Amino acid sequence: MSHKVLMLPGDHVGPEIVAEADKLLRCLASEFGLAVELEYANLGGCGVDAEGAPLPDSTLALARDSDAALLGAVGGPEWDYIERDKRPERGLLAIRAALGLFANLRPALLDPELVNASSLRPEVVSGLDILIVRELTGGIYFGQPRGIRTRADGVREGFNTLVYGVDEIERIGRAGFEAARRRDGRLCSVDKANVLESSELWREVMEGLAGEYPDVSLSHMYVDNAAMQLVRDPRQFDVMVTGNLFGDVLSDCAAMLTGSIGMLPSASLDETGRGLYEPVHGSAPDISGQGIANPLATLLSVAMLLRFSLDEGELAQRVERAVARVLADGLRTADLGGGQGQSVGTAAMGDAVVAALRAQAN
Numbered sequence: 001m002s003h004k005v006l007m008l009p010g011d012h013v014g015p016e017i018v019a020e021a022d023k024l025l026r027c028l029a030s031e032f033g034l035a036v037e038l039e040y041a042n043l044g045g046c047g048v049d050a051e052g053a054p055l056p057d058s059t060l061a062l063a064r065d066s067d068a069a070l071l072g073a074v075g076g077p078e079w080d081y082i083e084r085d086k087r088p089e090r091g092l093l094a095i096r097a098a099l100g101l102f103a104n105l106r107p108a109l110l111d112p113e114l115v116n117a118s119s120l121r122p123e124v125v126s127g128l129d130i131l132i133v134r135e136l137t138g139g140i141y142f143g144q145p146r147g148i149r150t151r152a153d154g155v156r157e158g159f160n161t162l163v164y165g166v167d168e169i170e171r172i173g174r175a176g177f178e179a180a181r182r183r184d185g186r187l188c189s190v191d192k193a194n195v196l197e198s199s200e201l202w203r204e205v206m207e208g209l210a211g212e213y214p215d216v217s218l219s220h221m222y223v224d225n226a227a228m229q230l231v232r233d234p235r236q237f238d239v240m241v242t243g244n245l246f247g248d249v250l251s252d253c254a255a256m257l258t259g260s261i262g263m264l265p266s267a268s269l270d271e272t273g274r275g276l277y278e279p280v281h282g283s284a285p286d287i288s289g290q291g292i293a294n295p296l297a298t299l300l301s302v303a304m305l306l307r308f309s310l311d312e313g314e315l316a317q318r319v320e321r322a323v324a325r326v327l328a329d330g331l332r333t334a335d336l337g338g339g340q341g342q343s344v345g346t347a348a349m350g351d352a353v354v355a356a357l358r359a360q361a362n
């Protein structure tokens with residue numbers, strides 16, 4: 001039976017990088033027998049422009065009917081000041097919530113070839129392999145009430161609510177413990193329990209779960225220290241588990257340790273393993289239309305899609321090997337500093353990965 005994958009190019013560089021994922025999936029189908037059907041739909045600003053909503057009903061229906069979805073990125077300045085509920089980012093939050101994608105896995109892995117592209121010195125970062133497990137459907141991005149109102153003294157104020165229930169903390173906590181169990185057995189829970197009640201409860205629940213995972217060593221760290229430790233000595237971490245906002249910020253930070261935000265893939269999973277896969281970066285409006293965006297985070301997201309939602313672990317490894325091959329061959333997009341005579345754009349990088357994949361078939 002054929003797997004159904006929904007492609008959501010989104011906005012700005014989104015379509016440019018998803019075009020490379022399309023090539024890759026079609027190569028996996030033609031050369032390696034992957035049974036896959038690709039469908040396309042609008043999410044984000046393109047949904048607003050074409051169908052009047054950042055998450056059109058038709059897109060959600062297709063997503064529910066698919067085995068997995070691949071997103072480029074959404075958003076851009078042209079939609080920043082439209083009616084709040086229609087903004088592209090609301091569409092992304094809405095699809096994550098509607099599909100129950102509470103577990104966001106963001107691996108920060110430094111390819112040995114990129115050791116000099118990292119923001120950190122080789123002796124601090126070489127061999128880096130961290131997994132950030134971010135809660136994705138709760139916390140301050142979703143808490144009610146929220147809005148902008150006018151106080152009695154006439155001054156406007158913006159407000160949001162940070163709330164986490166024990167049920168939400170337990171399920172993401174378990175995802176963190178399970179991930180740590182499959183890796184090096186070290187889980188660092190990141191919170192702000194010295195100030196926030198939601199974090200106080202978070203810490204209490206994590207401690208409660210620890211007894212069920214005697215093979216995992218649990219530690220706690222405040223988020224401000226965690227940000228500092230990530231750039232001081234990132235290899236102290238194995239798995240980090242944290243809330244929605246903290247995970248969003250820490251994963252962009254971790255991205256630079258791997259050479260570029262254009263390198264970090266992600267998987268957003270529900271309870272059953274169905275998922276939405278996307279690069280960690282946004283729609284990069286500052287470089288869109290130039291054909292220079294790094295497509296590797298998106299291609300590595302395809303690898304995660306193959307592994308987690310299609311149960312095609314061997315093909316996932318082939319994709320990861322193909323990416324490693326082009327980096328070993330010296331190809332670099334501009335964000336990686338360009339190559340020594342091998343500076344390539346989005347399409348050329350995508351083509352090179354497809355060629356490296358095809359070479360594995362011969």
Ligand SMILES: NC(=O)C1=CN([C@@H]2O[C@H](COP(=O)(O)OP(=O)(O)OC[C@H]3O[C@@H](n4cnc5c(N)ncnc54)[C@H](O)[C@@H]3O)[C@@H](O)[C@H]2O)C=CC1
Pocket residue numbers: 013072073074075076077089092261262278279280281282283284285286287292293294295297335
């Ligand atoms: N998952 C999503 O769809 C996300 C969407 N956004 C949206 O994207 C828009 C732009 O947000 P920013 O804060 O500028 O973050 P961004 O991640 O789009 O860009 C930050 C910087 O990284 C660079 N960059 C990002 N991806 C790159 C790639 N693949 N190759 C080379 N360079 C890359 C950009 O050129 C920019 O200088 C906003 O509308 C924001 O809301 C932001 C984050 C995630």
Ligand SMILES: CC(C)CC(=O)C(=O)O
Pocket residue numbers: 089090092093141248280
């Ligand atoms: C709409 C934002 C929450 C997207 C983002 O920055 C992310 O998920 O990393």
Ligand SMILES: [Mg+2]
Pocket residue numbers: 248249252280
């Ligand atoms: Mg982000």
